[in-house]
Amino acid sequence: MVLASPNPITSDRILSTTIELPVVDLKGDRSVVSKLIVKACEDFGFFKVINHGVNQETIATIEEAAFGFFGKPMSQKKMAAPVYGCKNIGFNGDMGEVEYLLLNATSNSSSILHHISNVPSNFRCIVSAYTEEVREVACEILELIAEGLGVPDTSLFSKLIKDSESDSLLRLNHYPPLPIPPIHHCTTDWDNSSNKVVGFGEHSDPQILTILRSNDVPGLQISLQDGLWVPVIPDPSAFFVNVGDVLEVMTNGRFASVRHRAMTNSQKSRMSMAYFGAPPLTARIVAPPVLVTPQTPSLFRPFTWADYKKATYSLRLGDTRIDLFRNRKDF
Numbered sequence: 001m002v003l004a005s006p007n008p009i010t011s012d013r014i015l016s017t018t019i020e021l022p023v024v025d026l027k028g029d030r031s032v033v034s035k036l037i038v039k040a041c042e043d044f045g046f047f048k049v050i051n052h053g054v055n056q057e058t059i060a061t062i063e064e065a066a067f068g069f070f071g072k073p074m075s076q077k078k079m080a081a082p083v084y085g086c087k088n089i090g091f092n093g094d095m096g097e098v099e100y101l102l103l104n105a106t107s108n109s110s111s112i113l114h115h116i117s118n119v120p121s122n123f124r125c126i127v128s129a130y131t132e133e134v135r136e137v138a139c140e141i142l143e144l145i146a147e148g149l150g151v152p153d154t155s156l157f158s159k160l161i162k163d164s165e166s167d168s169l170l171r172l173n174h175y176p177p178l179p180i181p182p183i184h185h186c187t188t189d190w191d192n193s194s195n196k197v198v199g200f201g202e203h204s205d206p207q208i209l210t211i212l213r214s215n216d217v218p219g220l221q222i223s224l225q226d227g228l229w230v231p232v233i234p235d236p237s238a239f240f241v242n243v244g245d246v247l248e249v250m251t252n253g254r255f256a257s258v259r260h261r262a263m264t265n266s267q268k269s270r271m272s273m274a275y276f277g278a279p280p281l282t283a284r285i286v287a288p289p290v291l292v293t294p295q296t297p298s299l300f301r302p303f304t305w306a307d308y309k310k311a312t313y314s315l316r317l318g319d320t321r322i323d324l325f326r327n328r329k330d331f
Ligand SMILES: C=C1C[C@]23C[C@@]1(O)CC[C@H]2[C@@]12CC[C@H](O)[C@@](C)(C(=O)O1)[C@H]2[C@@H]3C(=O)O
Pocket: 089, 090, 091, 092, 094, 102, 169, 171, 203, 204, 205, 206, 207, 276, 312, 313, 314, 315, 316, 317
């Protein structure tokens, strides 16, 4: 019998040494950077970006506002539901040791915050300032990806998230410190960190690209092909970028959307801010002709982002929803 636990303790394989995950200097030589990003997306679906150009003050301001909000009494935070959530992730029974704000991040949005009481009055401006700057970084990376892949229209991916109807989101996650239950507090061969309680369970992000920033508390882990979990060393001055399902489809499987999760820390609060760059609901998700050849036939059938979003929300956090859209293999 499998017992569901709201704060599952992991016992799976976690890399105890560090491996070098790709680091991209966004101010480097353009043709070198675009090749580096493509290689990182092919090898890991994940990389770290330094020199991203987002104002550190913009970042510090939103982080401070978010800590301010999460520090309020629960009765006040709950008044911001459904934008605010605690422990429930999605609508299908997924739980995690996390509280969050999930906000629209389209260029004409943040309007939803108008309706929320107990969100600081200037929160709307703070969120817009951050998402606008981060959207620029996401667009820049998507243009570099198109260049590196030889896609003739280098704005093919970026125009989807620049669109005023883009369905992009900003998620502010707060993982309160959570002592490890004594029964699990033993030393094993991988027990070299205090992060063992799952805050946000294993999943891939459904959108095009995610730009993640966290404070200096470790917690993010990415999954390698062989099922090994790789802890990501936090760097508050950098962004971590991961390929989402839509980019996997639009590159005809050349990039893989990386599975990842976030662990809590036993002593410190962890805060992450994830910008999910998404297309408009009506956008058709299809790989460009240059990536669909007789040698690399289309792996996925065409669909809209609305179709994909519907499937996503009908499934559990850890489900591999992309498989629903694969072309049948005809032998
Ligand atoms: C359980 C769920 C939460 C989620 C929607 C879903 O049904 C499956 C995907 C989940 C996820 C993961 C990445 C992002 O955090 C998120 C906002 C998204 O787009 O897909 C969440 C969804 C959510 O929390 O609403």
